[in-house]
Amino acid sequence: MSTDPYNDIKPDPHAAVRTHRVDNVIDIENPLQRLPAAQVAADARAFAEAHDLGDHAEDFVKGALVARSPDELDTIPELSDADRAALAFEKDHKWRCTGQLYFAALICALGAATEGWDIVGSNGANLSFPVEFGIARPRPEPGASRDEWIVGLINSAPYLAAAMVGVWVSDPLNNWLGRRGLIFVTGLGLIATPLGMAFTRSWQQLLAVRLLMGIPYGAKAATVSVYAAEISPTAIRGAITIGWQLWVTFGIFIGMAANVIVKDVPRIAWRLQLGSAFIPSVPLVFLVWLAPESPRWLMKKNRYPAAFAAFYRLRKTPLAAARDMYYSHVLYEEEVALAKGTTYWSRLTDLFTVPRIRRASLGAFTTMIGQQLCGINVISFYSSTVFREGGYTNDQALYASLGFGALNFAFCIPALFLVDTFGRRSLLLSTFPFMTLFLLLTGLAFLLPDSQASTRTSLVAAFIYIYTVFYSVGEGPIAFLYPAEVFPTVHREQGMAWGVWANNFFASLLGLTFPSLLRGLTPVGAFCLYAGLNTLALSWVWCFVPETKGLTLEEIDQVFSVPTRHFIHYETTQWLPWWFRRYVLFDRKAHLVPLLDWETDRQAKAARRVAA
Secondary structure (H helix, E strand, O other): OOOOOOOOOOOOOOOOOOOEEEOOEEEOOOHHHHOOHHHHHHHHHHHHHHOOOHHHHHHHHHHHHHHHOOOOHHHOOOOOHHHHHHHHHHHHOOOOOOHHHHHHHHHHHHHHHHHHHHHHHHHHHOOOHHHHOOOOOOOOOOOHHHHHHHHHHHHHHHHHHHHHHHHHHHHHHHHHHHHHHHHHHHHHHHHHHHHHHHOOOOHHHHHHHHHHHHHHHHHHHHHHHHHHHHHOOHHHHHHHHOHHHHHHHHHHHHHHHHHHHOOOOOOOHHHHHHHHHHOOHHHHHHHHHHOOOOHHHHHHOOOHHHHHHHHHHHOOOHHHHHHHHHHHHHHHHHHHHHOOOOOHHHHHHHHHHOHHHHHHHHHHHHHHHHHHHOOHHHHHHHHHHHHHHOOOOHHHHHHHHHHHHHHHHHOOHHHHHHOOOOOHHHHHHHHHHHHHHHHHHHHHHOOOOHHHHHHHHHHHHHHHHHHHHHHHHOHHHHHHHHHHHHOOHHHHHHHHHHHHHHHHHHHHHHHHHHHHHHHHHHHHHHHHHHHHHHHHHHHHHHHHOOOOOOOOHHHHHHHHHOOHHHHHHHHHHHHHHHHHHHHOOOOOOOOOOOHHHHHHHHHHHHHHHHHO
């Protein structure tokens, strides 16, 4: 007879395909369940002893057993009543976290705010720097088209440099400097370059400095969300990670406010608007070293005692720290075994050659490019110009842009509470149709004649504001959250770099082309075009973005085990009829077969056909 006290918990030989859902959250293979509990306990103790963590060996034994059976705590005799109470408290009070976790989230917030302020510095400056540099000739004067392209190039320069250089140096910089070190170095760059823009004397100099700004801009954008995802507990990872977008929008709002505050300063208003973007980077570079390093990065560097210390700073108990660290270690070892290699180029090629990772890359690309296809950066870069086209004066256009920034920030807050309950995919599918509608209405509002200018300007502002509300709840926060969580630890830096490349490259195209697009298609055509691109983005989300809520970072990649063509077939034949019955016919008894259960049944039927 077995002496294993856990002999009633049997590893499932079909765990890789056996799944179920509770409250629409997918349960996926836990590799620790392949082993008897006694072996898991022995392995955890050996792990602690081998990595200079012997003083915490008992915590690792208990943590490994909890990670093996998180919903069966009563079957783990090693746990004391105090341990069970602490774990129950953690589950029931997911926001009762350590001060260190919230401080690290503050660092991410400052990193994001620098991004947002950098985005909109040129928004207000667009009204005046082209005049000073002699690149504001109106059509049909000779050279007007050239001037429009120059202004577009200046606006798009940081995103072009970020896409071409910044995001791709993030991987080696992360490897050498760590998450905190990279944030510090890029913070220094984002102090120097905005100040440099304020002192430029020609459009060529301004272009050069904005290109330089794109390098730290891109590297930081590819790192901060990853850092946020790696430090966060699973239950609130979505909310902590979308803090990136929340604080980007806060930076946009404060940047818009700065544009308004300095708008009447003679001759140098645009210099102050561009230069003020250095402000949030100052506290960032001083405070980042007080936050804990990413424990997952420390584990990749074999610095296990430091990793445990970091986990302990981020979790409320040694047991929780040991549980998360050991489970991360086990899954990381599996990822390394599955990876083709761990060099820069092997990790990059894995993004497009390993099927599961390729599907994650496609999902990340879709959410990132969706942020550009949806047209939001038309507003972020050029809202002052758009409002002026609608009939506002320069001052009115700046105030209207401030309203856009305020709404963008305010309505990102509800996403904090929806993203881990309603889900990533659900938010995208729910908001894109409304974004399409209100972009279309914005374009059509420009058809009103000058005799109805007051009505036209009011409608343009109203429709842009409503569009912003739906963007801020859906695509805005999801764009950077999704790529930060869908890649295995081995590939996370390169995967995030790929996603941020897509975002910044298409942002640069948008910034470059919109001035000419606005003239060539008129505001009506330009906004109708982006309404159509919204529809394209919605269709891509439908096809390529599976749900990821409620899973650990290391488990998420298992979602992408289902081939894309099977996922689309499931959505068409299972999810869509269920949605129609549930929400159109109000059939509350409508049942949806979970995706991975459906895939398991499909594979079993295919196997029977082959056997027959």
